[in-house]
């Protein structure tokens with residue numbers, strides 16, 4: 477249950493984007509496009525995207541924005557409405573043509589592929605405009621009671637959908653998950669980055685990270701060649717974490733790891749003044765790393781000098797303040 481109307485609409489967008497990416501995967505597949513999968517995804521986009529999500533906007537959000545001063549004729553709302561109409565027309569055509577491809581088992585034509593690509597780019601662009609322009613605009617003009625009014629209206633609409641309302645969201649979420657699992661798993665953005673980029677990204681952060689695996693063996697730390705608060709050298713890799721801590725603290729380490737493995741604990745935090753003149757204030761955190769099924773993969777330790785953050789006052793909103 478959402479407490480903010482933008483969270484709910486943006487979660488819908490995230491589901492819609494997952495379906496769009498899975499259709500893209502299908503048209504890029506070398507071993508052939510699967511009409512049954514695309515057909516199910518287009519059905520989701522019509523039933524969930526058009527009949528549910530877009531209706532939340534058309535029936536409740538847009539009129540309310542109009543009442544709060546955003547013009548409904550001309551301006552951003554008119555653009556959104558005309559894009560909804562274009563999306564709907566594309567979907568009606570694509571659902572019909574995909575059904576024909578499925579029944580006749582024919583290859584996809586250039587024309588059909590172009591229509592799919594245009595529909596996907598229109599919808600992605602539309603989602604970006606709503607997430608980044610229209611919703612923030614809405615947040616500025618809507619009043620406090622509008623949030624609960626919108627959430628209640630969305631809930632009402634859901635209760636009129638098939639599968640007894642709540643089952644509607646569950647049904648489509650299950651479909652998306654199942655297709656993701658059977659066509660290469662959920663979208664993994666890390667796969668689009670090489671390890672050089674990933675390493676540089678982890679090294680540039682003002683934190684020290686160490687990862688120990690499920691057998692308590694040190695496998696990774698960032699800033700390998702940089703000066704660190706807690707110096708580490710490559711010789712720690714492959715050693716057990718218990719061998720890397722002073723004997724008086726090993727029992728704490730063991731307790732944290734055992735509690736993480738048993739599922740009793742997800743994180744542990746410590747903070748201590750540090751440095752020759754106690755000029756640093758260290759915040760040391762341990763986080764359990766688990767896979768999507770909750771299986772324990774290891775523990776990441778994060779060390780950070782938070783003294784500069786503790787000293788912050790007032791606010792900084794312009795780039796000049798950072799110089």
Ligand SMILES: [Fe+2]
Nearest residue numbers: 529530533606
């Ligand atoms: Fe939307």
